Amino acid sequence: REAACRDALPAGGPWEAALFGPVLQRADCLQHCLGQRLGSPPSAHRASRANRRDFQRREPYNYLQVAFFQLKKLDQKLSAAHTFFVANPQHLQMRDDIKKYQRMAGVKSDNFRDLEPTPHWEAYEAGVQHYNADEYLQAVVRLEESLKDALLALEECRALCEGPWEDEEEEEEEMQPGLYEAISAHYVQVLKCRQQCVLEIATKPGRISATEDFIPSHLDLLHFAYDQVGNQALAAECAASYLVFYPTDEQMLKKMKQYRVELGEDTAVTAREDIQHYVQRSLMEKKLIYYAVEHLGGTFNDPDLWTPDELIPESLKEKHRPPSPADALASLKHVRVSLHFFTQAGGWCLRATSPRWLLAMCAFFSPGSVPFEGVAVTLDSQQMNGTHRVVFDGVLTEAECKDLLRLTKAAGEAGDGIRARRSPHTPHERFEGLTVGKAMQLAQSGDVDWRDARLLLQASEKSGKIIESYFSPARKLHVSFTHLVCRTAVDEEQEGRMDLSHPVHADNCLLDPEGQECWREPPAYVYRDYSGILYLNDDFQGGGLFFTEMDTVTVTAEVHPKCGRLVAFSSGKENPHGVWAVRRGRRCAVALWYTHSREHAEQEQLKAEELIEQRDVKQDQTDGEECQRTDGSSRSCSDPPPVANSGARSASWRHKPGSERMQQPKKLRTRDEF
Template sequence: GPWEAALFGRVLQRADCLQHCLGRRLGAAPSAHRASHAIRRDFEQREPYNYLQVAFFQLKKLDQAVSAAHTFFVANPQHLQMREDIEKYRRMSGVKSDNFRDLEATPHWEAYEAGVQHYNADEYLQAVARLEESLTEALSALEECRALCEGPWEDEDEEEEEMQPGLYEAIAAHYIQVLKCRQQCVLEIATKPGRISATEDFIPSHLDLLQFAYDQVGNQALAAECAASYLLFYPTDEPMLEKMKQYCTELGEDTAVTARESIQHYVQRSLMEKKLIYYAVEHLGGTFNDPDLWTPDELIPENLKEKHREDQEKQKQETLDGEEREKRGPLPFEGIAVTMDSRQMNGTQRVVFDRVLTESECKDLLRLTKAAGEAGDGYRARRSPHTPHERFEGLTVLKAIQLAQNGDVDWRDAKLLLQASEKSRKIIESYFTPGKKLHFSFTHLVCRTAVDEEQEGRMDLSHPVHADNCLLDPEGQECWREPPAYVYRDYSGILYLNDDFQGGGLFFTEMDTVTVTAEVHPKCGRLVAFSSGKENPHGVWAVSRGKRCAIALWYTHSQEHAEQERVKAEELMKQRAVEQDQPDGEHQGADHSGRSSSELPIPNGGARPMSRRHKPGSDRTQHPKKLRARDEF
């Protein structure tokens, strides 16, 4: 019909215009300038800067080498070799702090983080300026991303031989692919370099912060405009509706308050695209991962709402699980003292137990650490992956049993490692998650030894501040639960074996990684346990003299991520028991430390938990500035 000619006439004119522009800019067929997926991925991961830093270093252009290295490291924070290179650059003479700059820094992220910092510091005038800048730059970056979506058709099932679609099916499929790409652009601009997860509600959060900041500086007109803009995303948000009533009263009922045109356009266009995508998913098939939390429920087709409800129920259950974790269970062994709990440690999901091991058991386990230095796994007395000023030695439970099989260590010491870690697991499970099974994720007998000749002028930590199941982002006040973090870990523990060294204490911080909230000093038989998430950022002070040894423990509720090396170690131990013709878990006679059963001995006397009450926040004054010298990354 005539509509077809009119539609495709405009399409052909648009294609001709694009071909002309590309030819004039690039001077060749556009297809010759399209990069492969591999090349695009390398540039997204800033791989060229890895090569550039080496080239600049060889050319003795140190400032450019440092900038290139830092730019690469921002997007690849888990790259250990680059971490070492960065540390070497910091120690070089002639390197200035401003050389460590991100050459690919996106304007909206720089402005956003600065704005949030001003906002948190109650500097609202400065916050307004930077947040407005961020919002403008973010919307501009969004348009650039959307323009790049109009590329060639990318067949997700190109390996499968299927009948080719007809004209309208092909057009519809390509158009919906473009729309889905445009919708995902909000995730791209809301994802900080080096991260996978996006900041939720990135655009609405700007408006929420701005309305409050404008109100604080006395500009109710702009505060009302931002509130009205925010309500386009969440029209039933009660607190914001109350603020709107307040602003209208202050400004006068006759004053018209409208949302920003740029936000109106953004929301209307997004809703139109979502409506088309959901229609295609319902009638033509396929899937759509909606990037927005604010999408109206009525826009989602009825047969797709069930999955949406399931996602909401899952989120609700996770909240209930969090509340349930606050209920504490009884300890399964007598004589163990709760030295500090979460309240005394100024945090949540934290606890310190004492008397988990006896002095003789600590000595027996320390004997194993000698084997770790000579034949262990871990780093076999090499420099620590976290600092060049310490050596690192490690031994897994399986390696300990294998060494016992070879006669390199005493069987009883190897078995004690299994027993001590299992006892710790039962204590932590009973205290934090009574009735819910905790599985071992990883068990590591580990020592950190100070390198004597490397301690002068030392400014770093034994282990930088981190969280155990997410990637900590102190500037953005976020912790991204995504690979390469061990996202399945739920609880962590450290069972200390000695205290005859200097430094090496554990400390907890706030999300900024600088404000120390609690410290734990190692000693034989002390077990510190905590949840592995963003609520417990922690690090280890530098070991400046001697050797610090402990059993590092990580646990998971997920059976599929249970430690397989431990299963194998227990099987070998059972084989050993069969060979000795005795029930598994019993020793032949008394051992050198007086142990005669598979359980660790329980100290006599039910001493009441030691109460060490701290004034909330008082621990924050204990050496908080020591962390200022941490690597800024």
């Protein structure tokens, strides 16, 4: 193969001059133009990837709206806030702020202007609105405008792809590539960037996913709209342009035959030149990318549904070809399904006449038992008007709740433990938070009691065991994050309050109430599978949890806090939830998230377990030394000390007989007075 390469492309051959001559001329041209326009070396004006990302997310407008507020320039503040919110509709604080601004006296809808409008999206949505209203004359005007602006935006995006090489892996120690490898890698990166531009323009600001077939969909809509207004010539042109993307579309081919008959066989019907150029150029780039992936390695996520199958190399097709049903079944390790069954009058979740496999499924997927004495199910999913929701009582005793509340107070007095600050969700409450890792650090330094810090860890693990046994007995749950949180009402700021303590959201996806969808994509915590809130007190007003429909408005269930109550639910779009405003007092609870993914298990939790184990070993050694020094005792050192009153705490941590093992797992084993 090396000899063949040398014969086909000898180093320093004529092909090099033919290739690099135009490249060098273009580099000279670009450098001259940039220097003339910018007045200094172009490299001085290149923004970092982080800065470019911030501007794409419109982050500067978040700072601008604060600055305009300080300058008392209300109109500019509203425009800046709205511009930021358009691109960040999941930003809970800004969403609440916008609602407040809308209720302010003298504020009109015209005050909320998008300072970075996207012309092709404005025209597209207007065109689709006219189209759906059967206003086809207006529709073709706006859709043509949208298509023109979209292709222009596409060219601007492609031009930005020709920037410096960006090493995504940033592995400095890796061997530097040679001339041809470096050129190939950079060029393929540029090609992939250009291909992704169609997704860039097809993604509406504030949305995560792109509209599929954005360019072809314009032509499809235009074809029908022109046909409805009687302009068969332009309808045929749009149909021919659509066939450039999908040449075998049967419906469109039938329409083309009809148009040829209506317009006459002598009338030439061809696709638009800009569309032909767009498709031909895109196919040429895809061919180069697929060659690079096949021979040089790497991956390529083709953004287009219309890419011809024959363009993809056979070796890549084989690699990504779905397995046969037999192979797929043989390779399965875990099966994850969601089935919904209903309790019958006789207590069965299915009738006795149901197929046996359904009865077996029903038994397997029915909620499991609770593996701790004293813990009871208070409300199940049916009583809470939803799915995968449950309320447990008795998870903590009154004494344990007081100990955890004492932990929050001691951590606050330590100065760097819990810090009261404005809530990230509302200015009307103060927010305090303590993680397991921070609690252990404070315990090591002597600022909080070791037993209280350990109790926080145990409460998290115990809640996880309860949730796992009830919802997921066949799959292990790992702690993803534990957060002891207190929300305190600011007394002087409660009058006229209209907001929530925590706006409605889902825990592992980005909720889109208008689209009735929840996007399971970053920045959401997509790996979280189950959520829980373990309440510590009820001596406050408000602060209850509520569930809603996807519209975030229709309330389906409410949970009132009390000591030891655990509300648990799956973290997805089936359980949008929020927290009512805390109007008086201080509400404390342990927020809990769990995941099936071992890779996303909380590292602080694991380190905390190691610290406790090390401390226990050290304590056992100390106890052994003290035991050897004492005399006159009939008790052996391994015997537990006599206890006059075991107290309420130990009962809540005791497993039911036969619920799991006779002995608790080490990390849940009670020690001292636990």
